[in-house]
Amino acid sequence: MAKNIRLSQYEKMTQTPVSRLILRLSVPTIISMMITNVYNLVDTAFVGQIGNAASGAVGIVFGFMAVLQAVGFMFGNGSGSMIARFLGAKEKVSASQVASTGFFASLICGTIVAACSAAVLNPLVMLLGSTETIAPFAKTYIGYILVAAPFITASFTLNNLLRYEGKAMLGMIGLTVGAVLNIIGDPILMFGLRMGIAGAGLSTCISQIIGFFVLLSMFLFHGTQCRLSVHLITPKYLPEIFATGLPSLLRQGLNSLSTVLLNNCASVYGDPAVAAMSIVSRVIFFTFSFALGVGQGFQPVCGFNFGAKKYNRVKSSFLFSVILAEVIVAITSVGLLLFPNEIIRVFRDDATVVEIGSRALFLQGIAQIFLPFCMVTEMLLQSTGKKLGASFLSTLRNGLFFMPLLLILSQIRGLSGIQEAQPLAVVCATIPSVLLAVRFFKTIKRNT
16 A cells, blocks of 8 residues: 555656646645745734834844744755655655654754753844844743744754655645634734733744644654654764755855844834834745745655656756746735835834835835746755755855845945845845756756
8 A cells, every 4th residue: 555655656746747746736835835924924913013112023033933944944955855856766764764864853953942042042132133122022022932942943844844745735734723823822812811922922832832743743644655753763864964954054044144134234223123124024025935835846846856867857847936936926026016105004004114114125026026036946956956056045145145235235325225235135146046057957968
């Protein structure tokens, strides 16, 4: 029976037309990301009712949660990329060993991050960009996040393992349960029980822990190809998992670091500036998550077929994903360009916040059109084990380009420079992405 399941999955991943396969894998990913991001936006809107300081605190903690996401994605994408290639080569035992090693390593690392952060909580929230008025709210919120930290990192890893297996629907269920519980819990705890921002933190903590166990149950009861067991932990795979997942760690880690730097630069202009840039970050992440879902649907198809040496399908899946993601981004950017003021006002009806946020949102809406090609190229390199190229691209947008631009432009152009740095960094990262994609396909063409 297990052999039939394996063969069926292999045939599906290597023979189904790539457009249909990517759409099938993208839809549940997009839905789960959409629901998760709806929660993030709802959370921002609820907390925004408390005041600018509380709204800014959400942005501060968002930077810390990006660190947890970075750890989870590193182990999830690192082990997931290997799993897809192992399954493409019909090496199921090796795939289970990699999955178990990546999962337990993620759980342990999440615990270590939480313990270290709790020991330096006061300086941590200031380092993340808090002002004196934002810090009390940020410390309250982040305290609950630390409790859930191991479950958060492991959840991201489990979701990616399911996705790379081609079981994106199961991952969607796990993430959706957590997000829906969070949306329900926020108003009950924040306003019903009058817990304020502590209610938002507690709601996130509870929902993340429940979501983790739902995702774990997928491996225990729903016939996944990979098994998770302490006995399957294989330390020899850790260096490869880390190296393959490094682009994700760099991407998410630099995203966190850039968020911290952005908060610190914006804090010079007061709580309204921090709140405005926090809202813009959440809105942009929501609109781009549709295109990101396409990229995540592309990754297992790419890795599986690369492992099976079906290089024409790798190229076809890449082109389809870029085109589809570009179309989605073009559509979602329309609202950002036409109604930036109205969008910001939904989350914080403060004249200064709206003024600062609307310009930043408009500029990022324009720059988004360049993101899909950069994103899919990075996922292409990571999914096929091209670790150096993928790591290089991961450092560009939020590292080598954004942070220097932010520091320089904030000095030269003040608040306007802070608003302009991120869009300019996205445009600058496009050319290297094109060059690396062209080089990759020339290389595999010579090998066919």
